[in-house]
Structure formats: C-alpha cells, structure tokens
Amino acid sequence: MSNDILIWGAGAIGGTVGAWLKRAGYDVTFVDIDGAHVSRIKDPDAGLHIIGVDEFTVTAPAFTPAELSGRWRRIFLAVKAHHTAEAARQLAPFLQPDGYVLSLQNGLCESAIAAVVGEDRTIGAFINFYADWIAPGEIHYSNRGAAVIGELHGEMTPRLAALHQDLRHFEPDVMQSDALSSWLWGKLAYASLLFAQATGEKGIADCLARRDIRPVLTQLAGEVVQVADAYAIPLRGFNGFDPEAFRPNASADRIDRTFEQMVAFNRPNSKTHSGIWRDLAIRKRPTEVDGQMGVVAAMAAARHLSSPALNALIALIHQIEAGERPLSDHNLSELLP
Structure with missing residues (x-):
C-alpha cells in the first residue's frame, strides 16, 4: 500500500x-501520543474539528505510535522542538526509502x-501561523501567517516544487x-x-506595545540577531518583524516602527497569547525554551558572544515551569539592566 502523508504530531x-490537506482530498493519516485525541480524529461521529479562520470537521485514520504500521511517502513532523530527536527515531521505520520528512516546527x-x-x-x-490545541479533536486556527519551505542544501528541486x-491548499502564499x-x-x-510574552499575563499585542x-x-x-551574524546567516523579516531594527545601530524610529507593525499584525487575531504561554498557564507543561532559545544561547557561547538577556529569560521560564515563580507582567521588568 502506498500511503502519502503521515502527520506525526496532530496538535x-x-x-x-x-486537516486542510485532508479536506482538499489528500491521503492523510495522523499520529499522536494523546489517545483521546486520536480516538476523536478517527471517529466518524466526531472527527477533527477546526475553528477560527474557517470552521470544518474531517475524519481520518489516526493512531498512537504503538498502534501504527505501514510506510509513508511523506511524514510531516510537528512535535515540540525538544521532542524532535526522539520523534525522528520513532518515525524512521515508517518512512519509505525514497520518502522525506518535512519539519513543520519552530x-x-x-x-x-x-x-x-x-x-x-x-x-x-x-511557519508563522497561529493555532492552539483546545481539547481532544478540537483545534483553534486563528490567523494566517508567513510560510516558507526549502531543501537543506538550498537547491530548488522538483519535490520541493x-x-x-500541495501546501498551497493550506497557505496560498x-x-x-x-x-x-x-x-x-x-x-x-x-x-x-514570544517567549518573553509567555512570562506575563498580557497577550502578544499588549506585551509588544509596552514601552516600559x-x-x-x-x-x-x-x-539572537548577533548570533545569526556571527554564523554569517542573513535574516529575513515577516509579518511586521524587521530584524534590522534589532542591530546596535538601528534608529529609534526603526525600532518603534517594527514594534508598531508587529502589534498591528497581532492585534486582530483571536489567538491573543502565544503557545508558549499556553504551555505555562493552561497546559502546565515544559516549554520549548531549551529547544529554541537554549540552542541560540549555546551557539552564542560557542562563539564567545554575550547573551545575558537570553540566559536570564531561559532561567526565568525554568522557574515558572518548576512552579517557583508565578506568571506576572513584572517578570520582564526584572531583566532590565
């Protein structure tokens, strides 16, 4: 049997x-560690219900990793960054020899x-669209955002095209x-x-609008920008975020403008808080801070670059994860020099 798309991590x-690809007629199978979520997705009387930008329900084959068998031509990996290595080892036996894994992750x-x-x-x-797992079988997709795909070696290949x-069925741009x-x-x-916002109570737009x-x-x-520069990685902006505004010689006007544009992008969204904030405040589970900011801090240290704000933010989030510090809008004030 030639299976097409396996979604590994149905959050x-x-x-x-x-869900968008299934609705468009693609052969989509879901894998998730949440048994209740899996049961809803494959239940003809329930299914996977999407709300927000659009509202619809799809039913599809769904399994926990232990239940899965077969091989797929394409596996879309969508787990948290700190679970990537383990998930990659788990999914490898289910990938066809000529298939590939697409990383749909931060x-x-x-x-x-x-x-x-x-x-x-x-x-x-x-990817920069916003969505939240609300409950088994229910996901809130609040807004479209920038999306880009690429081969690791930078070539423009037929499979990438x-x-x-295929992905234009989900994000036309x-x-x-x-x-x-x-x-x-x-x-x-x-x-x-976004990690900074997650330490407080205000939503993304309100946090970015804070002058203090x-x-x-x-x-x-x-x-983060200085680490990218140290590794000779040019940066691209998107959805109001201008990386040039965060260089040492950036003008106050440019800094204000990018914050205004980021607030304007986030203000209309029905998803007001980051997924990181939801991990801390709602789901009470560890965040991706080590898998994202921790990686950047380690790369900074490897080049003998100073990253005091990042290191302090990582420590602050660990304290919140451990229950040693409450979510508070005052938390970021403590990071000020």
Whole structure:
C-alpha cells in the first residue's frame, strides 16, 4: 500500500495543516501520543474539528505510535522542538526509502531530523501561523501567517516544487526558498519576544506595545540577531518583524516602527497569547525554551558572544515551569539592566 502523508504530531500545527490537506482530498493519516485525541480524529461521529479562520470537521485514520504500521511517502513532523530527536527515531521505520520528512516546527529542528533519516530525506519549513490545541479533536486556527519551505542544501528541486503546490491548499502564499536558514533565524529572533510574552499575563499585542519593557525586548531579539551574524546567516523579516531594527545601530524610529507593525499584525487575531504561554498557564507543561532559545544561547557561547538577556529569560521560564515563580507582567521588568 502506498500511503502519502503521515502527520506525526496532530496538535496545533500538524492538526491544522493535516486537516486542510485532508479536506482538499489528500491521503492523510495522523499520529499522536494523546489517545483521546486520536480516538476523536478517527471517529466518524466526531472527527477533527477546526475553528477560527474557517470552521470544518474531517475524519481520518489516526493512531498512537504503538498502534501504527505501514510506510509513508511523506511524514510531516510537528512535535515540540525538544521532542524532535526522539520523534525522528520513532518515525524512521515508517518512512519509505525514497520518502522525506518535512519539519513543520519552530526552531532549528532540521539537523536533528537529518541526523536520523539523512539530509537528502529532510525538508525544512518556516511557519508563522497561529493555532492552539483546545481539547481532544478540537483545534483553534486563528490567523494566517508567513510560510516558507526549502531543501537543506538550498537547491530548488522538483519535490520541493510539488510540495509547494500541495501546501498551497493550506497557505496560498507559501513560498519556496534557497535560503531557508534566513527565515528560520528570523523566526528565532521573533520567537524571543514570544517567549518573553509567555512570562506575563498580557497577550502578544499588549506585551509588544509596552514601552516600559521595550529595552529588554529589543535586547532579547538583538542577541539572537548577533548570533545569526556571527554564523554569517542573513535574516529575513515577516509579518511586521524587521530584524534590522534589532542591530546596535538601528534608529529609534526603526525600532518603534517594527514594534508598531508587529502589534498591528497581532492585534486582530483571536489567538491573543502565544503557545508558549499556553504551555505555562493552561497546559502546565515544559516549554520549548531549551529547544529554541537554549540552542541560540549555546551557539552564542560557542562563539564567545554575550547573551545575558537570553540566559536570564531561559532561567526565568525554568522557574515558572518548576512552579517557583508565578506568571506576572513584572517578570520582564526584572531583566532590565
């Protein structure tokens, strides 16, 4: 049997993309560790219900990893960054020899996938749409955002072109790029602001609009930008985020403008808080801070770069995860010099 798409991780990202492709007529199978979620997706009387930008329900084959058998031509990996290596090892036996894994994740996960299945069987993606797993069988997709796919070696291949056409059923403006790292690192710099938001009570737009903490937000993103520069990775902006505003010589007007544009992008969204905040405040589980910001901090240390704001933010989030510190809008004020 020639299976087409296996969604490994049917949460906010994987569930949303998979549901759109299933509705478009693709052969989609879901895998998730949440048995109740799996049961709902495959139940003809329930299914996977998407709300938000659009509202619809799909029913599809769904399994826990222990129940799965067969091989797939394409596996879309959509687990948290810190679960990437383990998930890649689990999914490898289910990937066809000529198939590939698409990383639908935040962070720099492609290298961990390639270490297991091979670089030639790995495709990367940058995504900036917002979605939340609400309950078993229910996902809230709040807004469209920038999306880019690319081969790890930067070539524009026929399989990338074919994937691009497929993903347009979900995001019509998805792009192909020969410089995926530029987008991934741009997202990491922006993600530093989302991790900062997650430590408080205000939503994304309200946090980005705060003048009192703008110096620490600017320093956080600036430290990510300096690491990218040290590794000679040019950065791309998106959805109001301008990486040039976080360089040491950036003008106050440019800094204010990018914050205004980011607030304008986030303000209309029905998803007001980041998924990181939901991990801390709602789901009470560890965040991706080590798999994203921790990786950047380690790369900074390897080049003897100072990243005090990032290190302090990582420590702060660990304290919240451990129940040693409450979520508070005052948390970021403590990171100010």
